Amino acid sequence: MTIAGPSTIESLVEAVAQSAPAPLAIAGGGTSRPRPADAAHHPCAVLDTRAVAGITAYDPAECVVTVLAGTPVQHLADALAAHGQYLPWDPPIAGADATVGGMIATGVSGPGRHRYGGVRDFVIGARVVDGRGRLVASGGQVVKNAAGFLLHHALVGSGGRLGVIADVSLKVFPRPEATRTIVVRGDSLAAALEAHERLRLANLDLDALDLDGPSATVSARLAGAADALDARAARTIAAAGHAVETHTGDAEAQHWHTHSIAWWPREGATVKVPVTPSRLASILAVLAPLGPCRASAGGAVVYLHSAQPLEAVGAVLLAHHLTGAVVRGAEAGRRLGVQPSPAFADRVRATLDPDGRFR
Ligand SMILES: Cc1cc2nc3c(=O)[nH]c(=O)nc-3n(C[C@H](O)[C@H](O)[C@H](O)COP(=O)(O)OP(=O)(O)OC[C@H]3O[C@@H](n4cnc5c(N)ncnc54)[C@H](O)[C@@H]3O)c2cc1C
Incomplete structure (x- = not known):
């Protein structure tokens, strides 16, 4: 009813x-x-x-x-x-x-x-x-x-x-008056993780810092006064230590849109796993076999999309002392792993x- x-x-x-x-x-x-x-x-x-x-x-x-x-x-x-x-x-x-x-x-x-x-x-x-x-x-x-x-x-x-x-x-x-996104495309997840770590630890006052596992892409967004962005972008690019792309305007919006977890398939489940940023590399190594992962908020949270049974996902989380919550799927709201x-x-x-x- x-x-x-x-x-x-x-x-x-x-x-x-x-x-x-x-x-x-x-x-x-x-x-x-x-x-x-x-x-x-x-x-x-x-x-x-x-x-x-x-x-x-x-x-x-x-x-x-x-x-x-x-x-x-x-x-x-x-x-x-x-x-x-x-x-x-x-x-x-x-x-x-x-x-x-x-x-x-x-x-x-x-x-x-x-x-x-x-x-x-x-x-x-x-x-x-x-x-x-x-x-x-x-x-x-x-x-x-x-x-x-x-x-x-x-x-x-x-x-x-x-x-x-x-x-x-x-x-x-x-x-904010203006934004700009610096994108690092790593040739491997390890390279992307290194760039992510350098950006996370540099004092750059980033507006957003995400790492997309499958594409080994790191996205760092700057926001604030328009006339300060050139200098801030230069510092960010130097910290990234890799070849980068810079996006503004529509291309920038499109970049974040394309890389959103919202476009992950509706089949299966999306699970949110809070993590300690300094442990991001080891946690991604554990979660990646379960499905594609995206780290957001400077590595404070990982979103995992998995087609595996939720019991199997929960068992992996538990074995590594991690907790998770299903945020999309028929069982949205269910807690997994350490309770x-x-x-x-x-x-x-x-x-x-x-x-x-x-x-
Ligand atoms: C793949 C994905 C990507 C997302 N990306 C973002 C993002 O980039 N930024 C962001 O801010 N959020 C994001 N979200 C979260 C998003 O905010 C929620 O999915 C969405 O707003 C849920 O709204 P809904 O009305 O569709 O809720 P529903 O799907 O209808 O319900 C979701 C849950 O909320 C409960 N609920 C709904 N309404 C109420 C109510 N009035 N009172 C009490 N409980 C209620 C339902 O019982 C259910 O458990 C994302 C979510 C997903 C799944």
């Missing part, structure tokens, strides 16, 4: 309360966890959040926006762009349908996470409908907030298992969803 159409927070609250105690699967645009092909025979009711959409408050002078969870991320990005602002962790390019609620619940950030932090660092408040149909507020709509438990941070990466995100308040940044102590997460879940409704 699909519970379609709640278009306001009040009707969302009502939909959750009235469907109790039935289990619920929360759905946004389906770019991370595909909506069931046959909702009528799905074991739980599917709560479609896409109609709860719109920007409810935006103060460009304060760099703060509040947005309903079903709003397409692209719509939000367009509204910010009209005021010269943007989402610094890089808006999802996983599909035009991706919603703000899905973006928070999936908790994946793009290359821009390298300089400013990921989506969690930008969420300053949220309201969530819990399993009993109560609207719970956390944080606020201003950057300086009261102390206390940051439930709105716990929602990031929650995979729809804590409650239905109704709206979120985000801080946003002015778009962090569940005590805290279990307590939060027991409070918000005592009847275990959210699947």
Whole structure:
């Protein structure tokens, strides 16, 4: 069954309360966890959040926006762009349908996470409908907030298992005046890793630093004042120590677009593995046999695309003391490998969803 159409927070609250105690699967645009092909025979009711959409408050002078969870991320990005602002962790390019609620619940950030932090660092408040149909507020709509438990941070990466995100308040940044991307194409993964390490350790204030395993390509993005970029690019090229290409404008946008993990096949699973940048080479050696890998945020996270059974991926992660989360595929939200102590997460879940409704 699909519970379609709640278009306001009040009707969302009502939909959750009235469907109790039935289990619920929360759905946004389906770019991370595909909506069931046959909702009528799905074991739980599917709560479609896409109609709860719109920007409810935006103060460009304060760099703060509040947005309903079903709003397409692209719509939000367009509204910010009209005021010269943007989402610094890089808006999802996983599909035009991706919603703000899905973006928070999936908790994946793009290359821009390298300089400013990921989506969690930008969420300053949220309201969530819990399993009993109560609207719970956390944080606020201003950057300086009261102390206390940051439930709105716990929602990031929650995979729809804590409650239905109704709206979120985000801080946003002015778009940099100019950007430039330096690309190193290694003749082997080892050469690319060497260049990546040199760029990571040099004091270059990079906006993004990614390494694509299969193509042995390192991409380093600079952002800031236009008149400073020539000198900064020269320092970056010197640090790379290899022949490089430099991209600006449309070619630069196309480069990041082409190299996005969003274009990995939908079959199989995309798994996010947090790593220690200094261990990147050894971790890629372990993960590469499972499928193509991309290191993002200066080597702080590796995305692995694998067609292997998730049990096999989990066993490799466990054997190397790594943890992972499936971020795309039918089992999006599933944890693999080393499981962090569940005590805290279990307590939060027991409070918000005592009847275990959210699947
Ligand atoms: C391959 C790939 C590349 C990506 N690249 C980037 C990137 O470059 N930058 C970036 O920022 N992000 C990126 N993302 C993450 C992206 O933000 C999410 O995939 C997307 O926004 C999910 O939105 P959706 O509406 O399609 O969610 P869905 O796929 O519908 O749902 C995803 C999960 O969120 C839960 N959920 C959805 N809505 C809600 C809600 N209102 N309340 C509670 N739970 C909810 C669902 O239950 C499900 O577990 C990428 C993701 C993938 C898979």
